[in-house]
Amino acid sequence: MGKFDGLLLVSDFDDTLYAPDCRIPQANLDALRYWIGEGGRFTVATGRAHRTFAAYAHLAPINAPVVLSNGAAIYDFQADRMLVQTLLDQRAPRDFARLMEAMPALALEAYHGEDIYVYRPNPITDAHMKKVGTGYTQCSIPEIPTPWSKAIVQQEYDVLLQARAWLEANCPGRYEAIFSNRYYLEITHLGCTKGGMVRRLCQMLNIRPGGLYCVGDNQNDIPMLALSAIPFAPSNCAQEVRDAGAEILCHCTEGVIAPIVERLDKLY
Numbered sequence: 001m002g003k004f005d006g007l008l009l010v011s012d013f014d015d016t017l018y019a020p021d022c023r024i025p026q027a028n029l030d031a032l033r034y035w036i037g038e039g040g041r042f043t044v045a046t047g048r049a050h051r052t053f054a055a056y057a058h059l060a061p062i063n064a065p066v067v068l069s070n071g072a073a074i075y076d077f078q079a080d081r082m083l084v085q086t087l088l089d090q091r092a093p094r095d096f097a098r099l100m101e102a103m104p105a106l107a108l109e110a111y112h113g114e115d116i117y118v119y120r121p122n123p124i125t126d127a128h129m130k131k132v133g134t135g136y137t138q139c140s141i142p143e144i145p146t147p148w149s150k151a152i153v154q155q156e157y158d159v160l161l162q163a164r165a166w167l168e169a170n171c172p173g174r175y176e177a178i179f180s181n182r183y184y185l186e187i188t189h190l191g192c193t194k195g196g197m198v199r200r201l202c203q204m205l206n207i208r209p210g211g212l213y214c215v216g217d218n219q220n221d222i223p224m225l226a227l228s229a230i231p232f233a234p235s236n237c238a239q240e241v242r243d244a245g246a247e248i249l250c251h252c253t254e255g256v257i258a259p260i261v262e263r264l265d266k267l268y
Helices: 026-037 050-059 092-102 123-132 157-170 194-205 219-225 239-243 257-267
Strands: 008-011 041-044 066-068 073-076 081-085 107-112 115-119 150-154 175-181 184-189 212-215 231-233
Touching (some): 008 257, 026 041, 026 257, 041 066, 050 066, 066 194, 073 194, 092 107, 092 150, 107 123, 123 150, 150 157, 157 175, 175 219, 212 219, 219 239
Parallel strands (some): 008 212
Antiparallel strands (some): 066 073, 073 081, 107 150, 175 184
């Protein structure tokens, strides 16, 4: 028995647990080893899909299933199996073909199984693929296999705001569209967010109300931060996260998990 038994700590990955210099700060690793040693559960909730996160899953001592694809899936890396997988509406290819025709500046990533398909890549697409360390197949939208687990449209923020408005107006009740940063608008099945899947994970793990703590840096983290007994964020977080009432800690490069564990060590 440890002082953190029955508690779940969930962290966003990029620019929260994993720093922009492509490392997990040692302070995070030390804090997580103590957290788990005292009975706590730790996992990640990331916008990355299985293909783009699997190579990084070993970098931190994760001992609970991971929320992937911005809330579209839950994957157990210890058992190496998918626990939950949601899919976009079957009309997605048609809907996104219309969106891309209406907004020629957009690039589209569509995720099918372990494969990533791209229509009309732009420099943001190329930077994203370099960041996650994988390739893609470039093709037309009708050539992309279905079903899709998620999609990402990419462009400058003001253009993506227009894209989100277009989806809301032309495809009501089908999609969840949320920013993972100012250049990526992530599209999942309606209701599939990090918050929804973290709630489902808590049910699977029998985490009691008040036993969940979350940390994240961007708009797509706000739904899970809303569930957190204390919502935390690194100082490099988006203004929207600050506005949502997160407790602001150090920059992610300094190891934002460490002050969370220190805080909870005193609390429990």
